[in-house]
Amino acid sequence: METILTINNLHKKFRHVHAVNNVSFEIKKGNVYGILGPNGSGKSTTLGIILNVVNKTSGSYSWFNGDLETHDALKKVGAIIERPNFYPYMTAYENLKLVCGIKGAPLEKIDEKLELVGLLERKDSKFKTYSLGMKQRLAIASALLNDPEILILDEPTNGLDPQGIRQIRDIIRHIASLGTTILLASHLLDEVEKVCSHVVVLRKGVVLYTGTVNGMISNEGFFELEANDKQSLKTILQQHPAIDKIEENESKLIVYLKESLEAADLNKYLSSQGIYLSHLVKRQYSLEEQFIQLTSSAK
Structure with a gap:
């Protein structure tokens, strides 16, 4: 080109x-x-x-x-x-x-x-x-x-x-x-x-x-998750190798990734551990969020 x-x-x-x-x-x-x-x-x-x-x-x-x-x-x-x-x-x-x-x-x-x-x-x-x-x-x-x-x-x-x-x-x-x-x-x-x-x-x-x-x-993104037993959900998530950190937001857990993880694979993993989700959404960072991260880290 x-x-x-x-x-x-x-x-x-x-x-x-x-x-x-x-x-x-x-x-x-x-x-x-x-x-x-x-x-x-x-x-x-x-x-x-x-x-x-x-x-x-x-x-x-x-x-x-x-x-x-x-x-x-x-x-x-x-x-x-x-x-x-x-x-x-x-x-x-x-x-x-x-x-x-x-x-x-x-x-x-x-x-x-x-x-x-x-x-x-x-x-x-x-x-x-x-x-x-x-x-x-x-x-x-x-x-x-x-x-x-x-x-x-x-x-x-x-x-x-x-x-x-x-x-x-x-x-x-x-x-x-x-x-x-x-x-x-x-x-x-x-x-x-x-x-x-x-x-x-x-x-x-x-x-x-x-x-x-x-x-x-493009980024690994993050999940919004919710289950009846939030504490058990959090404990099991902490054992997954693809998960970077977990934050609590009211009844939901915000789960940040350090490597790629599809929603279906996460759901399968949790169900195998006896956790059944009532809410699962995968989101990507917007350009605005990426821009704020870039400019904040450069200060």
């Missing part, structure tokens, strides 16, 4: 603040990547460095397997890292026509991209009449005019209402389905879980995890 972007040991210091601290990861073609972290974690600074608008302190990055210099590579990149900035008294079409002139994109692309973001019917409306969500969708259309190989978005749903958030997420999924690689920075766990295939977790400029979203949330 083609490598779009490679980042190696990247550092950025602002006086006493180490905003990006030894960051390394790769972006492969055709995936949707999320840089996830709380505000101040170094997400926007990292994007600024790879887009050549922020100077790195040390480390390196290369676009498209290093085959292109940054200036030429960025011609194949679409990016929105600030609030949409268009002329308020010009229409959407007129604004995008100016962008086509700057990017050297054909004018036929305007209607194509406006349709993709659901704004074709409003192409002759002035930008000042657009809602915040529409402005953000127009910015995405603008970033796509040159058919970039990768689209970079910094907090794409920030400040939007629930409907606007959903529209942007649907557009991102659709763009990805057409083969465009996407890299987005977000502090919203829900956004990354619903949109991204891969995630880089940052905290105070340090990478805590890099890999697939499924890989981050």
Whole structure:
């Protein structure tokens, strides 16, 4: 699979603040990547460095397997890292026509991209009449005019209402389905879980995890169990080699695992010991729970 972007040991210091601290990861073609972290974690600074608008302190990055210099590579990149900035008294079409002139994109692309973001019917409306969500969708259309190989978005749903958030997420999924690689920075766990295939977790400029979203949330999980004789249930569970620890929660036992154990196998084991369950549920940790564990342990 083609490598779009490679980042190696990247550092950025602002006086006493180490905003990006030894960051390394790769972006492969055709995936949707999320840089996830709380505000101040170094997400926007990292994007600024790879887009050549922020100077790195040390480390390196290369676009498209290093085959292109940054200036030429960025011609194949679409990016929105600030609030949409268009002329308020010009229409959407007129604004995008100016962008086509700057990017050297054909004018036929305007209607194509406006349709993709659901704004074709409003192409002759002035930008000042657009809602915040529409402005953000127009910015995405603008970033796509040159058919970039990768689209970079910094907090794409920030400040939007629930409907606007959903529209942007649907557009991102659709763009990805057409083969465009996407890299987005977000502090919203829900956004990354619903949109991204891969995630880089940052905290105070340090990478805590890099890999697939499924890989981050895949874990041995835990059981919720309940039986008439809770104490006997607990005693027998403590003898099972796959069980890590047990917590009591009202009438239920929360059973954490250190290795894989299926519900049917646990039920069979308990029944062989004369314990019959009235409640058995196996759960996985959510992305939120995994994120909290990662960031808490990194303090």
